[in-house]
Amino acid sequence: MASTVSDVIAALDAAYPRDLAESWDAVGLVCGDPADGVERVLVCVDPVTATVDEALEWGAQLVVAHHPLLLRGVHGVGTDTAKGRLVHRLVRAHAALFCAHTNADSAVPGVSDALAERIGVRVLRPLAPHAEGPGLTGIGRIGELPEAVPFAEFVRRVGAALPATRPGVLGAGDPDRLVRTVAVSGGAGDSYLAEATAAGVDVYVTADLRHHPAGEHLERGGPALVGLTHWASEWPWCEQAAEVIRQVGDIEVRVSTRCTDPWTLRAGQP
Structure with missing residues (x-):
């Protein structure tokens, strides 16, 4: 049987127990159907436009990110907000988003x-x-x-x-x-x-x-x-998480190498 989003979540929860997360954190499934099948998973540090682009261009059914997309309380995810647009893009592509943050820090x-x-x-x-x-x-x-x-x-x-x-x-x-x-x-x-x-x-x-x-x-x-x-400090974790996911079954896992640091220029450099 094909692996599901729920199967991947179970493996990640075993590796990074949610009870290790700080009380203020927001970890777990952000969007998507746990029952959906999954053949490709992208692992990244930040769930941002660059990594969502990469995931959808590659045809991933699940994005596993270290940082939460919706850490602070929100009252809506309309497409008139940057984070709302990402949620809608993922949902329309039948792709799920899962985050392991301070639980992955402490595990x-x-x-x-x-x-x-x-x-x-x-x-x-x-x-x-x-x-x-x-x-x-x-x-x-x-x-x-x-x-x-x-x-x-x-x-x-x-x-x-x-x-x-x-x-x-x-x-x-x-x-x-x-x-x-x-x-x-x-x-x-x-x-x-x-x-x-x-x-x-x-x-x-x-x-x-x-x-x-x-x-x-x-x-x-x-x-x-x-x-x-x-x-850069958290990127090495992506391969660690990818290896956890590879143990689930016949799933292709890619670690994103797109740098999502906000800094793109430095004086004296081209």
């Missing part, structure tokens, strides 16, 4: 495990353990490199390991300082600067670092920082 393996693996960090424990979850469950990961390397070399390795973006990868710290212990958090992670400092790591890798929190963190003697774009 094991989850978003930060994928990021850590990509940049060569062996995971040891969570950065911010989940109150009710076992083992490594929680936001972020703490781990170590196979051997200590100068901070500047580590920043270069991170840049080479992740997909290219216009803003690129930034480092804040002594270029010559040897680093080995690493904290990572996919997505916006400056709310966990204190946890990274308390963990005593040499360097913290995350996205969307803001000027004042980052500067104050460094002034207090916190670990060196590696700043990523939000999309």
Whole structure:
């Protein structure tokens, strides 16, 4: 029998339990019929025009995204709104949309495990353990490199390991300082600067670092920082989720490589 949207949802719920999601989050099926058959699934970070275009051009029956489309309360999905237009396009094409957000952040393996693996960090424990979850469950990961390397070399390795973006990868710290212990958090992670400092790591890798929190963190003697774009930090999770879906059955799964960071230009670059 052909696999259904419901079959894929069951696999994703097993891998990323919804009870791990933060109370403010909006995860699960956004639109679509769980009983519909599915032969092609597109996995992406952001459910936006570029990824919906890709999914529908390819003929996908399901889009699995990390970020929710309708995170804040809405009172309608008319086509006079950007998000409403996406919902209507998906429904008209008989394509479903499913989102796994902070539940995928806290799950094991989850978003930060994928990021850590990509940049060569062996995971040891969570950065911010989940109150009710076992083992490594929680936001972020703490781990170590196979051997200590100068901070500047580590920043270069991170840049080479992740997909290219216009803003690129930034480092804040002594270029010559040897680093080995690493904290990572996919997505916006400056709310966990204190946890990274308390963990005593040499360097913290995350996205969307803001000027004042980052500067104050460094002034207090916190670990060196590696700043990523939000999309690049979470993109490694897409292949992890794709592998979960491939176990469901005879389903073709594509990981979108379309960069959905909002930044498209940089001074001094074409």
